Amino acid sequence: MSQVDRSAKSAGLQYAADENPPLLLTGMLGFQVVTLILVGIVLTPLIVLRAVGLEGEYGSWVVFAALLISGLTTMLQARRIGPVGAGYPLFMGTSGAFIAIGIAALTAGGMPLMGTLIIAAALVQFVFASKLGQLRRILTPTVGGTVMMLIAVTVFPVIFDLLAQRPETTLGPSGAPLVATITFLITLSLLLFARGGLKLWGPLGGVLTGCLVAWSIDLLDVSAVATAPWFGLPSVAWPGLDLSFGPAFWGLLPAFIIVTLVGAVETYGDAIAIQRLSHREQRPLDFKVIQGAVYADGVGNLLSGVAGTLPNTTYSDSVAVVEMTGVAARRVAVFGGLMLVLLAFSPKLSALLQSVPSPVLGAFAFVILSLLFGNGLRMVTEGGLSYRNGFVVCLAFWLGMGFQHQWLFSDLLPPWSRVLLDNGITAGSIAAILLMLALNIGSPRRHRRSLAGSHAALGDLHDWLQEEAVAIGWDKPAVMRLQLAAEEALLFLLERRSTGGRRRELRLSAAVQRDGDLLAVEFFMGAQTQENILEQLSGLEAQPDPSDGEDAGLRILRGLVQSLDHQQYNEGEYLSFSVDSTPLA
Incomplete structure (x- = not known):
């Protein structure tokens, strides 16, 4: 999984970017x-x-x-x-x-x-x-x-x-x-x-x-x-x-x-x-x-x-x-x-x-x-x-x-x-x-879907991912694992986004692609989240806090996915992850 280790220091750094040397x-x-x-x-x-x-x-x-x-x-x-x-x-x-x-x-x-x-x-x-x-x-x-x-x-x-x-x-x-x-x-x-x-x-x-x-x-x-x-x-x-x-x-x-x-x-x-x-x-x-x-x-x-x-x-x-x-x-x-x-x-x-x-x-x-x-x-x-x-x-x-x-x-x-x-x-x-x-063009086909950029999209997202997973032979527990990972990823984008005065309805562009035994999912939303999910994951304490719902959601997502990436651009951001597609026994 692509994560950031907070304990990793830049070797030999004397003055960081926002510091002022003499x-x-x-x-x-x-x-x-x-x-x-x-x-x-x-x-x-x-x-x-x-x-x-x-x-x-x-x-x-x-x-x-x-x-x-x-x-x-x-x-x-x-x-x-x-x-x-x-x-x-x-x-x-x-x-x-x-x-x-x-x-x-x-x-x-x-x-x-x-x-x-x-x-x-x-x-x-x-x-x-x-x-x-x-x-x-x-x-x-x-x-x-x-x-x-x-x-x-x-x-x-x-x-x-x-x-x-x-x-x-x-x-x-x-x-x-x-x-x-x-x-x-x-x-x-x-x-x-x-x-x-x-x-x-x-x-x-x-x-x-x-x-x-x-x-x-x-x-x-x-x-x-x-x-x-x-x-x-x-x-x-x-x-x-x-x-x-x-x-x-x-x-x-x-x-x-x-x-x-x-x-x-x-x-x-x-x-x-x-x-x-x-x-x-x-x-x-x-x-x-x-x-x-x-x-x-x-x-x-x-x-x-x-x-x-x-x-x-x-x-x-x-x-x-x-x-x-x-x-x-x-x-x-x-x-x-x-x-x-x-x-x-x-x-x-x-x-x-x-x-x-x-x-x-x-x-x-x-x-x-x-x-x-x-x-x-x-x-x-x-x-x-x-x-x-x-x-x-x-x-x-x-x-x-x-x-x-x-x-x-x-x-x-x-x-x-x-x-x-x-x-x-x-x-x-x-x-x-x-x-x-x-x-x-010759790589495995990416199936795309445009959804509402809100909590109302969760039902449609679940149904669509189920169709995609069942079509390649996934069993019900594997489908549920994929749906839960997608739900937590989407909730992260929705709950931490900074609207900046936007009034128009945001759209979520979702794509799914088969990659060997994995299914790769990518979300794009034309809004800015306040944090990067990789940085949030790297800051999780070793022992979870039962009272912290957001912390629990990130831990669930981390346990479900094989890889995770979050790229933030001025025009929006891409959050992508992959889930093991091997059907559960």
Whole structure:
């Protein structure tokens, strides 16, 4: 049974999410995380601009916009506003998942087209966040991990082009490969062999070392840094938006939507991880927190599109820092976000980062994309790679590769489909989603019933469950056990719901599915209960109190079911359980 052990403590936790560490410690930790993620926030959009030759025109602008939006959304994640934000220290930064499609958009229509595509995809992300509960069986980690691997292998050719550039240096054309090799080896050594928190400095250490070597052989030009002011606004004008909605927009939109949703799935995972680390006593997952994190991610993407820079996402470094330091206080993220905002108004920092040589950028991106591929691999194996899920991953991945390299009958495809299928990320993602839909359709049928969301539904619920159980051979005691479990679960939802001023009649959506020797029952109600049933069960005393009727009901439910889960979302909640379907003798 899925329960929460109140005795389980978060190991090493010094400050929980709602606690306030001293200001000096808060500032130091905020500065540390900002230093760790700064390179990724700034260099990722510069890689995209450099690949299409637009860095000189828009480089200072995207640095300004990326830092500003990352800082604002980091503070939003920490201090949620209404349903938006996680309320936990989740740092936001530029997403490397958008490198490939960002380059495609800039090639097809420049900065205005890319901004419009990002805005459109962000609007879809808001819909996704609002329907997170309903989509949880389709946009699974299997799909998200497959797309992340496709993103990495699709963008690697661009990185190889950066590494192939060999400008003249004091060492001749061999200087650039030397710089790239040293950057790569230092970064890799720190990530793989450093102890404790030192490995978190791998990307920054590699870039700094590479730049020092490049400077020693006249490959690093910092003349623009000396003339740039310490504080001010970028001299480049806002790139604007392309509202013509031509063929290039519609051709690239599916890829932007899919990658945006994959980023949302990654944020989903980070929001789960940060909850597990941020409390002194383990609690059930609050899916409203996860929704809030995805909403804030969408706000960041929307602002990125309006401003004209690559979208952002939650950085897993923030989870790693909490695990390492034991400080999960949300005010650390508030301080860190404020630092990013202040850094955005420093043209000297922008000029310094734009001076990073291409071999250093290429080596840095090589490591980042390798990690992205590894994260995708970890996502698809997180819950165990079954035969069916493994089939989805392998087939979708190689279909994406086949279409990306035009190996699969590209000359026979109609022109309208080439716009979608010539992009391996889009093709592979569509294949993964369709395969997951097929698996859900092919699984045992879920029988559904809509009932009144009140005590009056108990009679109809009993009759319906009896029909379902008898139809598969259950005897009367087994049917009664199923009915009693369903009754206690429904009473929990009804008696603890917070109506919040609702006057309309609530409806209960019930579903039953056979799962081997079990019957799985799921209730959905568009209302909020005041507590999570898993937390209530974990708080039951060892010896029951005969006078506590609510306590008795929970104990009965716990004794009847094989598994129990309760997921609370902003739009309502899902309470699911399974009962042994073996007929009693």
